[in-house]
Amino acid sequence: MATLQLQNIVKSFGPTTVLKDVNLSIEDKEFVVFVGPSGCGKTTLLRIVAGLEIASEGSIIIDGKDVSDDHPIDRGISMVFQSYALYPHLSVFENIAFPLRVAKRPEDEIKDRVHKAAAILQLEERLEHKPGQLSGGQRQRVAIGRSIVRNPKVFLFDEPLSNLDAALRGDMRVELSKLHKSLDTTMIYVTHDQVEAMTMADRIVVLNGGVVEQCGTPMDLYLHPRNKFVAGFIGHPKMNFVSAMVSRVEDRLLHVQLQDGGLMSLPVACQNIKAGDNVEIGIRPEHMQLDDNGPIAMHVEVLERLGAHSIAYGKVNGDNAFCASLPGMAEIPEGTTIKLNVKPEDAYVFDADGLAQQRLGALELA
Amino acid sequence: MTHASGDLLPYQGERSGSGKTKQGVLKRVFRSEATFAWLLIAPAAIYLILIVAWPLVETIRLSFTNANIGGEAYIGTANYEKLLSSRKFSQTISRTFYWMFLSVSFKIIFGLIGATLLNAAIPGRALFRMLVMPPWIVPVAIGCFGWLWLYNGHFGIISGVLQYVGVLDGPFEFLAYKNSAFYSAVITDVWVGLPMVTIFMLAAMQGVPRDLYEAAYVDGASRWYRFRRITIPQILPVIITMSILSVIWTFNSFEIIWILTEGGPRSATTTLIIDTYKMAIANFKFGQGAARAVIVVTLLSVFSLVYLFALHQIKKRFEAA
Amino acid sequence: MRTKLLFAMAASAAALMGASAAQSAELHFIRCGDNGLDQDRKVIAAFEEKFPGNTVNMESLPWGTCQDKSLKLASAGSPPSVSYMGSRTLKQLADNNLVVDVKISEDQQKAYQPGVLNTVSYRDKFWGFPRAFSTKGLFLNCDIFEEAGLACEAPKTWDEMYTAAKAIKDKTGKAGVGLAGKDFDNTMHQFLNYLYSNGGQVIDPSTNEITLNSQNTLETLKFYGKLVDVAQDGPTAFERTQVRDLFNDNKVGMYIDGPWARGQHKEGITTKVAPIPAGPNGVSGTLLITDSLAVFKGSGHEELAMEFARMMTSGESQYTLDSPDGWGLTPILKYEELGWEKPFYKDDPYWAVFVDSIPTGGPEPLFVDYKAMQTTINSMIQGIILKDDTAENLVAIAAEELEEFK
């Protein structure tokens, strides 16, 4: 049982400010994922929570208690490192037992708890091995085992899957989600992989350049990104952006003309937008349909056929990179131009500052 | 498997026919992989025989003679019998081991402490790291002459300072008495050998991944606990390597003792190496010197074997980690 | 180390060459130190004029390495023709057949100071031409005597010497006497000065008996033990030149040194020199040390080499070396009998100390294994300095060990 609040966290290394006024509130038993591009400050924020780094300003509150100046052990957190940080000279058993030995627990209890953790993580067969004899996934599990024996209030994971291959990563995602359910504790998980974020998180925190861009459930972020950055970051393949000019603003409808002449009428509620303004239309690749009368003309350069769907990469308006995910095994010769359409309610509109306009169609869907 | 392999190898000899021409001979020679390998190894092997094996054999041969300035004659194992029955020699041996034990322990202990301090995030540690270097960089002989001066009782600084602060009421010649000379030589030997040990241990400590410490820190491990359960085991291979190499170096350490005391007073600092040198080189008793040299080589071989064995064990322990 | 084989080869080669090249030998001459090079060159020029067609290749090496180099060359089978060696090594060289015995004419024999020829004699032959000679005296630092309230008067006996040294130690806190105790040649040399002043002896040259284990040695060693208490701290760390440094630094009241010391004392300190004080069982004596020019066997021109060594060590050449213009040594020949009107030491009280003690002096003990003998004696001396054992035991052990090296 643990809640966690981050209040006005600022972190500077010398002259560079890495985190700028981060505020966050995490509920008990929530699985929160920090995502963001490399260097945005995810690890730093996690380390501040862990107590490995001291915030320049602001406070960390766990279960209502300000722990900003407390030692990690007093915060009731445990952390799994990106590199696993296993002790190569110790057996799997001793690695998992390490925190208990530090705490000078009795031998019986140590055995008991290590075996329990090993059972959860399917490591019973490996207890006598050295980390060097384990596979990547097994090492990962040992690192997790070491963090769970202590029964911490909050688990912290720093990109725990980034060293694994794609298949294993998929498996471990599921395992971790299960683990979260069975342990029933608060977890904070850092990744720069939005797929991990989407699949595992109760709530995603999108960080960019040291600020929280948006915080919400995965579907929230997918359907209602607050701005162009979040919209581009969440979803795979990435959202396409095309420039357009506003031709007319209605109460619940926006009429725009795309750069290459196509016309669209989109169900959004606009703020501060008037005719003649430049806006960007965001269209997710998975929302494209082939339509000879569609407003978007795409020159296909590469076609990836994945079976269930095919992804076409190419250009619109000359040199604007564009991507469309089409159902089934589309028969499109590379080098041809196709016409695409999108349902108005699936499109996103961003003003000149990159702020998203309220989508009316999607709201009803949600 | 076997019957197929012949077909897979491109060149099996039988097919090439005429082995009578020069080319053919060469071909035949080089065709045999073993011969070719031997040809490649030959220069190194000859070099080894000339540089290592021959002098070694010659030393062993000499150790069974009474070779001296006037000639030599075979005397069987007399040199060895004399050594084994000599109380002085057994004292030299135990002194040598005591000397090694003290010097190596101090080097390792202070090396560990020094490396830990240098590895700690203390201000100005770059400067400290540079300050460790001089004993290593300064030629041993020059460093020893410095120590010779330090230990001098009548003009030296240590005796001077101790008199000034009242610990001594007159000059004290550190190198004039058996115990003080011995421990002075140990100190100088440690001084000379310490930087290397420290630097290697520091390098090893810096090679320990930071997150191991962070993980332990998060788990509540104290500084000492982390040192004991992470640093020490992590740098254990280096500790063992440095210990054994130090044993060999200290065992072989000659200049330091020679410059400070020449093995005196009354043999108080005569280690096996000094004894061997005095006998063979200074006194021209090649036969007796050779017998000592053979014992030196034997002991060094034992140390080397221990070293190789330890390396092997370490490798096993850290298997692929 | 196929010494014999090499030696045999060298000898036969030399014999072959000897027949055809008797008139044009090149002598290899090894000398020590760089003092007096010009004088030696003059002798070489005279020699080459007298024996035309022959040349001398002079190699001048530092004191620390010259003798070892000659020994190494000899044991490798390519000996120098003539080499400067401490006379103490001659017995070993002779025993190992490395040097030839040299002929010294009756007249020349009579011209040597008493005792000098003993230092090169073994088995009734001479094994080198005595080249450099020294005797020792006791030097007093009169400033320190004065500081201790003593008249700067030379002690005549050991008791007087100890009393003076103790007074100095007690009154000034300085060392009454400076002792050399390092495992060095001059530690033994210094001890022998006392031993000979107490009627003692290490080995009897005529019978080759070890005579060390005597009451005389015991008394000497015990006296040494007493001197340690009034000497500088840690004699075992000192050799003679270092004792001299202390003397020059006004830290030592008395010490023993050779005639050359006068030139090495600091200006401004008042010194006095006196014969070595006499022990209870003897009269003031001194150690007679000589270095010699040895003629090595196997050069193929031993006769010629002997001729060269003889020229080097006689007449004007030898006088120049002995005189203060040369090395400033105790005169090795009785120059007043050889026609010198007023040799440098005549009517000089300083030199009298060093010359008058010659008749009562004793030689460096000749041993086949000289180095081992020196180590044994030094160990005995260090033993008493460090209070490792009783004087009786130390003397007995040393005497027993010496048996192996004679």
Ligand SMILES: Nc1ncnc2c1ncn2[C@@H]1O[C@H](COP(=O)(O)OP(=O)(O)OP(=O)(O)O)[C@@H](O)[C@H]1O
């Ligand atoms: N100790 C430090 N000293 C100086 N700058 C630091 C330090 N630690 C991190 N930074 C900087 O802070 C910024 C954020 O680093 P951080 O490790 O938190 O990024 P991240 O979001 O975890 O990136 P990644 O996805 O690559 O792991 C980076 O620009 C980094 O260079």
Ligand SMILES: [Mg+2]
């Ligand atoms: Mg990171």
